[in-house]
Amino acid sequence: MPTSEQFWDAIASNYAARPIKNVDAYEKTMERTRLYLKPDDKVLELGCGSGSTALLLSPHVGHIWASDISSRLIEIGRQKAKDQNVTNVEFIHGDIHAPAIEEHAPFNGIWAFNFIHLLEDIPASLERMHKLLKPGGVLISKTACLSGRHGLLRIPITVMQWFGKAPHVSYISAEKLELLMQAQGFEILESCTFPKASEVRFIVARKL
Numbered sequence: 001m002p003t004s005e006q007f008w009d010a011i012a013s014n015y016a017a018r019p020i021k022n023v024d025a026y027e028k029t030m031e032r033t034r035l036y037l038k039p040d041d042k043v044l045e046l047g048c049g050s051g052s053t054a055l056l057l058s059p060h061v062g063h064i065w066a067s068d069i070s071s072r073l074i075e076i077g078r079q080k081a082k083d084q085n086v087t088n089v090e091f092i093h094g095d096i097h098a099p100a101i102e103e104h105a106p107f108n109g110i111w112a113f114n115f116i117h118l119l120e121d122i123p124a125s126l127e128r129m130h131k132l133l134k135p136g137g138v139l140i141s142k143t144a145c146l147s148g149r150h151g152l153l154r155i156p157i158t159v160m161q162w163f164g165k166a167p168h169v170s171y172i173s174a175e176k177l178e179l180l181m182q183a184q185g186f187e188i189l190e191s192c193t194f195p196k197a198s199e200v201r202f203i204v205a206r207k208l
């Protein structure tokens, strides 16, 4: 099986060109996210993909360090920032332990959109996110919570993973994710789905 980096590098061009699947849900996510932003905020985005969200939200904060494990997606993001003349978004290639992330910590906010379910060790990553935030800093996340997919429903993903066509996925419930966040010292400020029946949970958590 390819590593996460190889998987995302291989699909980077197609992924970056893909239109947003659910525009209403995306807009609602951006609307809710903007409520937590301040003009001087220093923000870290994890799993930024090709940087569309960082570039979109860049006028609302001071500076964004947008990071991703895929060097291909980071290249695409840098080019997009250049094309759009955005100067307050810097791209970092690497995972949450990248030295360039450590260098700029602590942050007022961390964004993890469509990201946490892809991690192999969610508790350790949440612990790291907590460390990287200032006290009172906010983790804004959107996570596919796929614990409801039992047995047969997991087969398509498993088969795709065998053929290198799907990344690692953690089948976590929203309730478990919230408990893990609380265990790391976060207070849940909001937790909801758009639309209501979606498996994708928007959770905002503040570092106590």
Ligand SMILES: C[S@@+](CC[C@H](N)C(=O)[O-])C[C@H]1O[C@@H](n2cnc3c(N)ncnc32)[C@H](O)[C@@H]1O
Pocket (backbone or CB within 6 Å): 004, 008, 046, 047, 048, 049, 050, 067, 068, 069, 070, 073, 094, 095, 096, 112, 113, 114, 115, 118, 119
């Ligand atoms: C589903 S995409 C989401 C991209 C973007 N946040 C969005 O909402 O469109 C997941 C992203 O996470 C990145 N990724 C996966 N595992 C990662 C890890 N361990 N550390 C950093 N980035 C990772 C992938 O390269 C990919 O760009």
